[in-house]
Amino acid sequence: MSQAATEIVRISAHAGSVPGAGLNREFQVCKLVDTTTCIGCKACEVACLEWNGYTFSETTFNNSYQTMPETAWNYWNLIKFNEHERDDGSTMLLMRKDQCMHCEDPGCLAACPADGAIVQYANGIVDFQEANCIGCGYCISGCPFNIPKFSPAARKVFKCTLCNDRVSQGLEPACIKACPTGCLHFGTKPEMKELAEKRAGQLREHSGFADAGVYDPEGVGGTHVIYVLHDAKNPEAYGGLPKDPHVPISVRLWKGPLKWIGNLAIVGGVVGVFIHYLRFGPKIVKGDEKSGQGDNR
Amino acid sequence: MSREPYLLPNGRVLRYSFHERLVHWLAAIPYIYALLSGLAFWSPWLFWIAIVLGGTTIARELHPWAGVIFVIAVSLMHGMWGREMHETPSDKAWWANIRHYIRNEDDQMPSADRFNPGQKLLFWGFFWNAFLLLLTGLILWFPQYIPWNLRILRLLAVIVHPICALLTIALFIIHVYMGTAFERGSFGSVIRGDVSRAWADEHHHTWYRRILGESTSRK
Numbered sequence: 001m002s003q004a005a006t007e008i009v010r011i012s013a014h015a016g017s018v019p020g021a022g023l024n025r026e027f028q029v030c031k032l033v034d035t036t037t038c039i040g041c042k043a044c045e046v047a048c049l050e051w052n053g054y055t056f057s058e059t060t061f062n063n064s065y066q067t068m069p070e071t072a073w074n075y076w077n078l079i080k081f082n083e084h085e086r087d088d089g090s091t092m093l094l095m096r097k098d099q100c101m102h103c104e105d106p107g108c109l110a111a112c113p114a115d116g117a118i119v120q121y122a123n124g125i126v127d128f129q130e131a132n133c134i135g136c137g138y139c140i141s142g143c144p145f146n147i148p149k150f151s152p153a154a155r156k157v158f159k160c161t162l163c164n165d166r167v168s169q170g171l172e173p174a175c176i177k178a179c180p181t182g183c184l185h186f187g188t189k190p191e192m193k194e195l196a197e198k199r200a201g202q203l204r205e206h207s208g209f210a211d212a213g214v215y216d217p218e219g220v221g222g223t224h225v226i227y228v229l230h231d232a233k234n235p236e237a238y239g240g241l242p243k244d245p246h247v248p249i250s251v252r253l254w255k256g257p258l259k260w261i262g263n264l265a266i267v268g269g270v271v272g273v274f275i276h277y278l279r280f281g282p283k284i285v286k287g288d289e290k291s292g293q294g295d296n297r
Numbered sequence: 298m299s300r301e302p303y304l305l306p307n308g309r310v311l312r313y314s315f316h317e318r319l320v321h322w323l324a325a326i327p328y329i330y331a332l333l334s335g336l337a338f339w340s341p342w343l344f345w346i347a348i349v350l351g352g353t354t355i356a357r358e359l360h361p362w363a364g365v366i367f368v369i370a371v372s373l374m375h376g377m378w379g380r381e382m383h384e385t386p387s388d389k390a391w392w393a394n395i396r397h398y399i400r401n402e403d404d405q406m407p408s409a410d411r412f413n414p415g416q417k418l419l420f421w422g423f424f425w426n427a428f429l430l431l432l433t434g435l436i437l438w439f440p441q442y443i444p445w446n447l448r449i450l451r452l453l454a455v456i457v458h459p460i461c462a463l464l465t466i467a468l469f470i471i472h473v474y475m476g477t478a479f480e481r482g483s484f485g486s487v488i489r490g491d492v493s494r495a496w497a498d499e500h501h502h503t504w505y506r507r508i509l510g511e512s513t514s515r516k
Binding site: 070111113114115132134135136137138140141146149150152155240248249250251253254258259261262263265266269270273276277280281282283284285286287288 | 337338339340341344347353354356357358399400401403437439440441445448451452453454455456459460463466467470471474478479480481482493495496499500
């Protein structure tokens, strides 16, 4: 995970093989959220606030367990509650811990114009570097999960770091540590994927959730936070988890073709008028050049 | 309409009044700030411009304000020039002969009024793009206030804003080139306000004839 820098590839003047060379280490981290064993206790929310040094925000009441409508710049981890009516008429309380998904193909990073404001580490963590953030909010538009939030006080954007500070020291994220039911897991991506698939299989075979599955959306190249859902065919029911998230097409067009067309057009325009001047020269009105009225200026 | 007389005592012609010059620069200077800071946010290769413009966060703060002043100035321009900028039947002939204009064969151009059709295109291009830049710019200024279910507005804004900006850049390049290097005498007209009689006759013959007529009828 954080040991990539200490993995030895070559050693000078060393007889024999390099210790550990060729060892296949897995650096990609992943958080697994099993929504089927979440009890909505909000311990993860508290742990997140405590570790990151934020205080509780004012809550709103909307006749449900939902304490806030969405995550905030100083509230990165929020359980989304949904009283979901099933086909047989019964109600099922769906609870999903919402936070940054740490996309493999992050829309926030694609949209950001500020040098060094968003970085993606080799372990998959996408982290905002507020010192470099200019507060433009383009990341808000680039995110398909509604995660980056603007702080009016700091005039910068904040979001979940996947506890990069903890993970880089070999610790698991704060939310994982607080979960009492074990619905949160943290490990390498393949391990978590395997565990998630196993759990989804259990749900399909033993618990009557025929559509149970793992949410690791391909559209953003997979994520470093994955979910086990009772009904993977309807992620929207889990507090608006997008079915097929992508980096927005307009961000792609803007950062891709439009940029090239625009750059060529600007350079072409400047070069064009220069060549025009070389070829045709200025328009000097006859009479002005001799009149001494200085209209050649 | 009370205005400064067109024919000046020194034998020159007043092209732009003090008020018009002031409004022009009220638009131009904020536009150039917005352009440069916008280019900084447009490409990582140009991000250094934001540092020159007072720092990256300052440039982000000032860019929208510069845009607002620009749009106000363009609205004032619409108030003072809007009527003169409307298309007239003779505009078609002017565009049909545009190649002569480009090649400096001005004797073969149809005569132009106070604003030639190219200037009208510049004006309306800036006017409508300023309007769209303001609309999309407001969304990009305060993306945090756009609710999630209206995010389509943000997604439209991130693509429409740079497209409009690029269109104005195209107009801007041509405008600056023509106003400084290409059409001698026109830069002075937007600084000091006046042009020579020969200049007015050559470039805006219809306008020049009319103000000559006005001044003689007044006598």
